[in-house]
Amino acid sequence: MTVMRKRIGDLLLDAGVINGEQLQQALSQQKELNMRLGDVLITQGYITQQQFIEVLEFQLGIPHIQLYRQKIEQKVINLIPQKLAEQHRVIPVRVDGNKLILAMADPLDYFAIDEIRMATGLRVDPVIASRDELERGIKRYYGLQDTIEQINRNLQTREADEPAVPVVDDDSPVVKTVNQFIIQAVQMGASDIHIDPQEDSVRIRYRVDGIMRTERTLPPNMHAVIVARVKIMANLNVAERRVPQDGRVEMDIEFRKVDIRIATLPTIHGEKVVMRVLDMGSTLTEVDKLGFSEANKKWFLQGIEASYGVVLITGPTGSGKTTTLYSALSRLNREDVNIITVEDPVEYQLHGVNQVQVNNVTGLSFARGLRAILRQDPNIVMVGEIRDTDTAEIAVRAAMTGHLVLSTLHTNSAVNSVTRLIDMGIEPFLISSALRCVVAQRLVRKVCPHCAEWYIPTIEENSLLVNHDIHADRLRRGKGCAECGQSGYKGRFAIQEVLMIDDQLRSMILQKRPDNEYRDYAIKQGFVPMLKDGLHKVGAGETTIAEVLRVTIKE
Secondary structure, three states, rough: EEEEOOOOOHHHHHHHOOOHHHHHHHHOOOOOOOOOOHHHHHHOOOOOHHHHHHHHHHHHHHOOOHHOOOOHHHHHHHOOOOHHHHHHOOEEEEEEEOOEEEEOOOOOHHHHHHHHHHOOOOOOEEOOOHHHHHHHHHHHHHHHHHHHHHHHHHHHHHOOOOOOOOOOOOOOOHHHHHHHHHHHHHHOOOEEEEEEEEEOEEEEEEOOOOEEEEEEEEHHHHHHHHHHHHHOOOOOOOOOOOOOOOEEEEEOOOOOOHHHHEEEEOOOEEEEEEEEEEOOOOOOOOOOHHHHHHHHHHHHHHOOOOEEEEEEEOOOOOOOOHHHHHHHHHOOOOOOOEEEEEOOOOOOOOOOEEEEEEEOOEEEOOOHHHHHHHHOOEEEEEEEOOOHHHHHHHHHHHHHHOOOOEEEEEOOOOHHHHHHHHOOOOHHHHHHHHHOOOOOOOOEEOOOOEEEEEOOOOHHHHHHHHHHHOOOOOEEOOOOOOOOOOOOOEEEEEEEEEEEEEHHHHHHHHHOOOOOOOOOOHHHHHOOOOOHHHHHHHHHHOHHHHHHHHHHOOO
């Protein structure tokens, strides 16, 4: 590609995004700060990154790429040394014949282009990427390059039939590599790290805001040493590869305590490892900030502020049940009440609350722990999860003897919780007497505030909203930017439905009526189904219809 040799300042002036005075100020600051002109203009707020990219793309015809969508091979990354990539803020994307496709923040940096052409012996074809994406990409592709190469050299020098000996020395490359995966996951706000063995590679994937993304691909011969290191951290049996194992480890990451639950699973290509990252230093969310509508918040507070009864938070794994539960406990935590919890694991440490950790090795199950804490004179009991009939029955009977019991249950909807308890063997008369309130929830992604735009809803979108008595002239969505990894979403919040158990519902529970009858009656009393609650938040510009439909069952 032939690039016209025109200065970036002139291009921005021609496009009308800056004026002459701003350019002169930026040029004088450039000498003082020793920065690229584009960086100075962005830092001073004269232009945005997006404007800078658009001017280069349209004025010069240089394409803009999104790095996170590119599958870049390690041999291509190896063409440019890390020092050179950091110095010029560039990443090689691919080789096409004798051309090197090079992602650059400033494709008019001819000095950088010439230096990389001489270093690689290839003709450089620049493409534009945002500086934030390039910085993340350099950390991603080069951050572990030296340690990964060292691991490979160690593996190659080892005799073919010699077993891999996992190293525990903090300075060893394997330890550094695994630690870096964990640090990066915490920095990105990932909830899980997946180490997936494939036939020809090992994929390192993170779950961020509920969505999986591949962060790195490693050679297959590195799988055994990485898994061995993870097992050593969790005190698992390194030699046992045929059966699943579970463990945990606590680490200090960037002055925060992080609890990591580790689970291994034998697959045809080796052991798959999932590391659930629990940030124990996270700030508890107040009930007012959980995203409840005014009506739902009022009912939820009525439920948790009652003197006795069962309050259930329901939903699938990863739907924010524990956060809601802890927020309720935090609100109820006063000097004049005795709160005891039994959990697996203890995810947040609450000052003034007696928290018990389930330990199946010693026989301390949810049911056994619950029986024990009922003899400790509690006012409020929190059971991490109702998993079996034993736990459910003890919790219900505890509520009937004057305790407030908070717990979670895996069901699809609030009304389905009643049927689930009956299916577990709990008598309907016990459920109708003890159950006070059920909250069902899901997590949806927020529209990214950095790239959000308003738009006119389509006919289909408008029809869906109108069918649920919601009227919105415009909706909000994210265009995709470096801040949100081009997804258009950043962060998550909950959509909920809250079912209050009144006398009529108690009577229906005694008669073991089907779920749809509970639901129909509740709607007449003001119950708002989760889908409708989500669509209200779509109308407010907080999320999108696609997100709400992704996590709810359209009825």
